[in-house]
Amino acid sequence: MLVSAKEMLEKAVAGHYAIGAFNLNNLEWTKSVLAAAQEANAPVIVQVSEGAGKYMAGFKNVADIVRNVMEYQNITVPVALHLDHGTYEGALKCIEAGFSSIMFDGSALPIEENLAKTKELAELCASKGISLEAEVGAIGGEEDGVVGMGECADPDECKKIADLGITMLAAGIGNIHGVYPEGWPGLRFDVLEAIKAKTGDMPLVLHGGSGIPDEMVQQAVRMGVAKVNVNTECQLVFAAATREYIEAGKDQKGKGFDPRKLLAPGAAAIKAKVLEKIYLFGSNDKA
């Protein structure tokens, strides 16, 4: 059964650890992430972007795959299925498809419109027992080939959106999506502290968790980050393991071309990476 992320995040805030939120891309990702969470006895958030939802043949299919893999693999740890960076329309579709958690990313909208739409979705999600993540201030990252150095949210805007009845808040503290650029100055703990001071026990979400030095992630978790998103790192280890298999010529030996063999090293690499992150965030044995 899929659960809202509310309870696991509240426990994480109280216990000063963070829940890993891992983006899914296909069946290998789903099996590997869920197996790792079960092995570590960790509550987990699995999430898809709208693009990944399309790639996986729709949100309903994503929800079915996650539920079926959970049943097949005897997954007993709490699992929330979350929409990552959703539009307003995408959020409604995922609620319909049976997701247990939603992110509405209105950060590109004027703040008043972001607040209004977030409030509307907060009421809808609350009525259905679904957790809701909101975002203020864009999270930096590669856009049209230009990589920014990370943006920071306004703590007063964070307070306004946190008061709308949301479950968790994504706010930029210098973090970036994708691979971090040369010369990145690091997370802005002063901004995190200011946001935390305004938002109290609201679980904060760190996006772009791939490539931030471990000690910076742990410092952010100690300061109130309760959900850390991991996407790029799993993609990188999957690609590297698959490359190694092919470059070693293993696909040309025997039945090495069988996709169940060809994709196995990549799937194992995802599982190992997810386990590593769960232990880094401290959510192991918290199920």
Ligand SMILES: [Zn+2]
């Ligand atoms: Zn993000």
